[in-house]
Amino acid sequence: MNRYGSAREALAARIRYVQDWPEEGILFEDLTPVLADADAFQIVVDELADACVRLNAGMIGGLDARGFLLGSAVAYKLGLGVLAIRKKGKLPPPVITEAYSLEYGTAALEIPADGQDLAGVKVVLVDDVLATGGTLVAARKLIEQCGAEVVGNVVVLEVAELGGRERLSDRPLVVINE
Template identity: 80%
Template sequence: MSENRYRDAGEALADKIRLVEDFPTNGVLFEDLTPVLADADAFQIVVDELAAACQRQGADLIGGLDARGFLLGSAVAYKLGLGILAIRKKGKLPPPVHSQEYALEYGTAALEIPADGTELAGKQVVLVDDVLATGGTLVAARNLIEKCGGEVAGNVVVLEVDGLGGRERLAGSPLVVINEPAAQE
């Protein structure tokens, strides 16, 4: 393998994120990670930093949130020699499942994991996702893991959308945002 052209994930993200104005609604600046994932150097350094953060939090298992958290979490789990728990949106898994509902701005949603075949009791799970916005999905995932006997050792994300209260909703649970100068844990 050749040397990575990026010093750190922040540099790779600044170079590769595609900014889309007024998506999904007017006034929102969407940060599209697709070009980051498609660039080998950018993807590698982002995964390396996510993996280092997960390792510091004592992960036994990585929980990847549907859907971009699957991509990132799988790469992190592979790098660390751990398993990946795919935390799915409702209706994507065959029964039986464990389910956790959570509130959206206009309604509710739910996350699910298989009820059979995956033992979570006593496991330290680190949740991996692309973006922390309101925190609702990560809180629901934490509740789901705890309901199944596991413990969420931390949350690791690539980006954070300021002003939506996600960090506050995760208070008391370690959080690493790799695209901030001084990642907080």
């Protein structure tokens, strides 16, 4: 039996807050203790998976890096494949690349340009935190270039004051810590 009644309770008990990281003025919400606690991890994955089912996921897109951990667990639970959406420079060529802005800089995401057929696949993007929305928007652009459809976004936490929700307003968004 899980000692947490909900993902929200597990997150409240286990998130570690780190001030001024990775840059001054940023309050980093570290999910590492959540992932290390079997009960907390299980209830978070269960709630993410439930959201993906409601969004009619045919595949899970896990965003580098904590989205890999969460997305892989969700995909396994649902019997779906997982698309690893990587940070630039982590995959061998050929790749498709999409640059984006973060709340503290810029970055780029990549997926393989071949080796997988995504045409017509309904993908739900899974990540740990929604901040500016740049990462999820870039991931969506990558996936849609391959002919797949992003049918929703599922995240654990949202930094609401950074406005990411508005950038994703044309697709369903589920934040399990709401």
